[in-house]
Amino acid sequence: MKIGIVGCAGRMGRMLVNETFKTNGCEVGGGTDLPDSPFVGKDVTLIAGLEESGVLVGDDPKALFKAVDAVIDFTAPAATMNHAKLAAETGKILVIGTTGLSNDQKAELKLAAKTATIIFAPNMSVGVNLAFALVEKVAAVLDKDTADIEIVEMHHKHKVDAPSGTALGLGEAAAKGRGVDLDAVSVRSRDGHTGARENGTIGFATLRGGDVVGDHTVVFACEGERIEITHKASSREVFAKGAVRAAKWAEGKKPGLYSMRDVLGL
Ligand SMILES: NC(=O)C1=CN([C@@H]2O[C@H](COP(=O)(O)OP(=O)(O)OC[C@H]3O[C@@H](n4cnc5c(N)ncnc54)[C@H](OP(=O)(O)O)[C@@H]3O)[C@@H](O)[C@H]2O)C=CC1
Numbered sequence: 001m002k003i004g005i006v007g008c009a010g011r012m013g014r015m016l017v018n019e020t021f022k023t024n025g026c027e028v029g030g031g032t033d034l035p036d037s038p039f040v041g042k043d044v045t046l047i048a049g050l051e052e053s054g055v056l057v058g059d060d061p062k063a064l065f066k067a068v069d070a071v072i073d074f075t076a077p078a079a080t081m082n083h084a085k086l087a088a089e090t091g092k093i094l095v096i097g098t099t100g101l102s103n104d105q106k107a108e109l110k111l112a113a114k115t116a117t118i119i120f121a122p123n124m125s126v127g128v129n130l131a132f133a134l135v136e137k138v139a140a141v142l143d144k145d146t147a148d149i150e151i152v153e154m155h156h157k158h159k160v161d162a163p164s165g166t167a168l169g170l171g172e173a174a175a176k177g178r179g180v181d182l183d184a185v186s187v188r189s190r191d192g193h194t195g196a197r198e199n200g201t202i203g204f205a206t207l208r209g210g211d212v213v214g215d216h217t218v219v220f221a222c223e224g225e226r227i228e229i230t231h232k233a234s235s236r237e238v239f240a241k242g243a244v245r246a247a248k249w250a251e252g253k254k255p256g257l258y259s260m261r262d263v264l265g266l
């Protein structure tokens with residue numbers, strides 16, 4: 001399977017090139033970055049710390065989509081929407097890890113998935129997807145009068161979106177367990193005289209600093225006890241492994257919008 005990596009010079013882009021390169025049955029079919037990037041024209045595998053392959057970083061995503069079987073996208077929301085359009089036009093597989101998409105952009109992905117097989121997940125690690133399933137289950141058991149749900153996340157200082165896509169995914173899992181709509185119950189920040197906590201809300205707290213790869217905790221705070229479900233990523237490799245696994249899983253699947261929980265059967 002020929003895999004193209006858009007944003008191949010980024011933190012995740014380089015990990016994805018590495019993972020594709022070392023996965024049996026997969027080859028790096030190309031990569032792109034922004035036209036003004038100093039990496040355009042450089043060797044895709046060389047900048048990922050591997051041996052030279054002769055495959056050069058391009059700046060034309062349309063050409064990349066035509067040349068490969070699947071594209072993996074960990075870039076930025078506007079770029080991802082363009083890539084989704086190209087996937088719909090070419091019918092190629094698209095694996096999206098980009099976070100920070102608006103609700104309108106997520107709705108557009110559903111349209112693109114009418115003619116393309118798209119896997120979209122805020123976190124591609126096995127551990128986090130297991131945590132999604134656990135959180136949904138716990139939230140279904142502990143109702144709003146029994147447990148207050150708070151979600152805390154910490155990431156490296158370069159991260160540009162907050163709360164993280166994973167924190168929001170954990171919130172969605174909790175809301176689903178409780179049978180409520182996350183947008184209606186979420187409290188994204190607190191400052192000043194906020195008053196007492198409103199029953200049934202799901203709170204978010206965001207920390208940024210250093211080189212933290214990604215830590216998430218869901219707290220179920222009850223009277224007299226507390227349950228915490230925590231996941232800590234210590235390497236971006238877990239995300240890259242999940243993304244390449246998703247691309248392979250998608251081969252031969254009908255067009256549609258799938259999640260990593262579909263890929264893992266969770
Ligand atoms: N789902 C998951 O498992 C995970 C998701 N993520 C998400 O992935 C995204 C990227 O994260 P990270 O790698 O740390 O960020 P980086 O900023 O390191 O990488 C993003 C790369 O995409 C490039 N880029 C931006 N726009 C385009 C475009 N139009 N065409 C091609 N390339 C483009 C950037 O170029 P330039 O630097 O020149 O702007 C950069 O090289 C984030 O949304 C993050 O939250 C991260 C880890 C795991």
Ligand SMILES: O=C(O)C1=N[C@H](C(=O)O)C[C@H](O)C1
Pocket residue numbers: 099122123155159163164165166167213214215
């Ligand atoms: O930007 C990151 O680094 C990460 N982003 C994802 C998110 O927003 O949840 C996943 C992971 O935690 C790393």
